[in-house]
Amino acid sequence: LVRIIRENNLFSQLKLASKSGQAITGVVYQKILKLSNATNKKYKKGDIITFIQIDSKKLEFLFETLPSVSKIPFLIVFSIILLYLFIGLTFIIAIVVITVFVLANYYLALLNSKFQKLRMKSVSERTNNVSEVIDNIKFIKFYSC
Structure with missing residues (x-):
């Protein structure tokens, strides 16, 4: 019974983490669609793509592990008490x-x-280079005719 409850809790954590990661990615994509290249001097496309691909996964991992991390202090105190009760000093x-x-x-x-x-x-650096190559390919295709 305890294992079933634990597995259900883990499943809920993973589901919440996945939904939150997808929500963050969706918000960033919506912002990118509204952003024009002329007004965006601060961030390169590669930086934005890096955020979408990597940083949103980091946040998803944080949402996934945060409930487990919050239990650690209680587990440490409980383990110390049990160690003292079972083996003494x-x-x-x-x-x-x-x-x-x-x-x-x-x-x-x-x-x-x-x-x-x-x-x-x-x-x-890699995503910036790939983004620059793609922009140059678009430029060449546009002016090649």
């Missing part, structure tokens, strides 16, 4: 091990963030 060793792994995970998350920023920079 030797749970301090377990707390030290958990702390070491949390710090290692934090360090790895910082590295991941650094590499993600480098990746995003290269993706943005």
Whole structure:
């Protein structure tokens, strides 16, 4: 019964995340349709495409994982209490091990963030280049006749 409730909760989270990601993508597409190239000096097409493709997926992932992240403090406190009840004061060793792994995970998350920023920079450059090539192809086709 608990597993069924948990799976239903997970399904609801995924469905809400998917709908929110699609809504954000839809809003950005509507804004792009209203935006003219003459007035848009601030953002390149590649930046907007990057937002649609990558940043909306990040927000979707955030909506997907946020309910699970909010449970973590309660799970930690509950786990510490259970460790104390089951093994007594030797749970301090377990707390030290958990702390070491949390710090290692934090360090790895910082590295991941650094590499993600480098990746995003290269993706943005690539989409800008592709957008420029497409614009040039349109220009050549328009004036070729």
